[in-house]
Amino acid sequence: MKGNTGEKTYSCEVCGSTFSMNYLLQRHMRRHTGEKPYSCVICGMAFTEKYALNRHVRTHTGEKPYSCEVCDLAFSDKSALKRHVRTHTGEKPYSCEKCGFAVSHSSTLKIHMRTHTGEKPYSCEVCGLAFSQISIMKNHMQTHTGEKPFHCEVCGLAFLRKASLQSHVLIHTGEKPYSCDECGLAVSHSFSLKIHMRTHTGEKPYSCEVCGSTFSNSSNMRKHLRRIHTGEKPFSCEVCGFAFSSKYDATKHMRTHTGEKPYSCQVCGSAFSNSSGVKRHLRTHTGDKPYTCDFCGLAFSNNISKKKHMQTHTTERL
Missing domain, CATH: 3.30.160.60 (Classic Zinc Finger)
Incomplete structure (x- = not known):
């Protein structure tokens, strides 16, 4: 319907939205009618807008006409390029x-x-x-x-996922291209660095709906929900059927069956089934003893040794 006054003289009879030109109104009406007049000649997929069809066709042709001026990465549509640029600007x-x-x-x-x-x-x-x-x-x-x-x-x-494979491959290459500006910690992935930075900022954007406990990342929040509130153990061992509340625990457990030891010491080559094992082992080379006795100040390379030592003080006090 065409109105009498104002810049937007064409209005939608269904929702009342107004437009300055008739073709814009006609395009908008397709949202209500479901009409999709533009079809892909390759796969037959239909679209309401011609630009959407053009963008889709590039998935077949591989054409990527939009390039980043910073890193030269190419994209099939302009909006994807705009989103990518923010990884450089930090916007x-x-x-x-x-x-x-x-x-x-x-x-x-x-x-x-x-x-x-x-x-x-x-x-x-x-x-x-x-x-x-x-x-x-x-x-x-x-x-x-x-x-x-x-x-x-x-x-x-x-x-299961390509991202998991990419993370795993870094175990073999040892590549850690992302480092923390605060403490210098080097990590393999940008998302790991982002999560690590929260140890400095104290940011905990994820909160438990049951008790209100807050967490720096969503995976820890989900683990908390399963371990503390729901008791859910959705990850099962295919060999013995033992169930776990987290995928990490299930994966670590599977190595007791497979014998896989994907973590190796860069000094002597000793292999371990989990990252914490190789970290403990490395202290035998570095001499690092981060765990200290609360009573006498004696230092230990691992928490288990410290706890055993602490019992000698408990016995003395009895």
């Missing part, structure tokens, strides 16, 4: 109204908000478990199928 224009947490993308903010609302719109078709993100739900679905499509070329270990 975070979207902030949470609840806790002030700032992010670079609106979609990331939407996902973050679910940590406050508890919304979990994606459910597993097999077990009904609900998730806040569709990507997490898809990863979970693979726990039912047993599919592990990503394989390490060095040791052959298989993974």
Whole structure:
């Protein structure tokens, strides 16, 4: 319907939105009618907008006409380039109204908000478990199928997710390209550095819906929920059936069956099944003794030795 006054003279009869030109109104109406007049000649997928079709076609052609001026990384659409540029500028224009947490993308903010609302719109078709993100739900679905499509070329270990494989490969290369400006700690991934930085800032953006305990990362919050409140143990050993509340514990346990020792000492080459084992071992080379007795100040390389020593003081006081 065409109005009589004002700059936006075309209005939608369904929702009342107004537009300055008739073609904009017609384009908007497709949201209500569901009309998709633009179809891909390769796969037949239909779209309401021509620009959306053009962007989709690039998934077939591989064309990436938008390049980053900083690092030359190329993208298939302009919005993706704009989001990428923020990784260089550090711009975070979207902030949470609840806790002030700032992010670079609106979609990331939407996902973050679910940590406050508890919304979990994606459910597993097999077990009904609900998730806040569709990507997490898809990863979970693979726990039912047993599919592990990503394989390490060095040791052959298989993974559910590509990101997990990429993380694992760094065990072999030892590469740690990200370092903390505060203490110099070097880590393998940018997200690990981001989480580590919270040990300096004290930021804990994730809170438990049951008791209000706060956490620096979402995985620790989920572990807390399972261990303390729900008792849920969704990760089971395929060999002996023993169940665990965290995937990390289940993976570590599996190595007792497989004998896998993916962590090696850079000094002598001794191999270990978990990262904490290699850290303890390294102290035999460095002489580092970070654990001290509360009574006499004697120093130890590991907490177990310290606790055993502490018992000698307890016995003396009886």
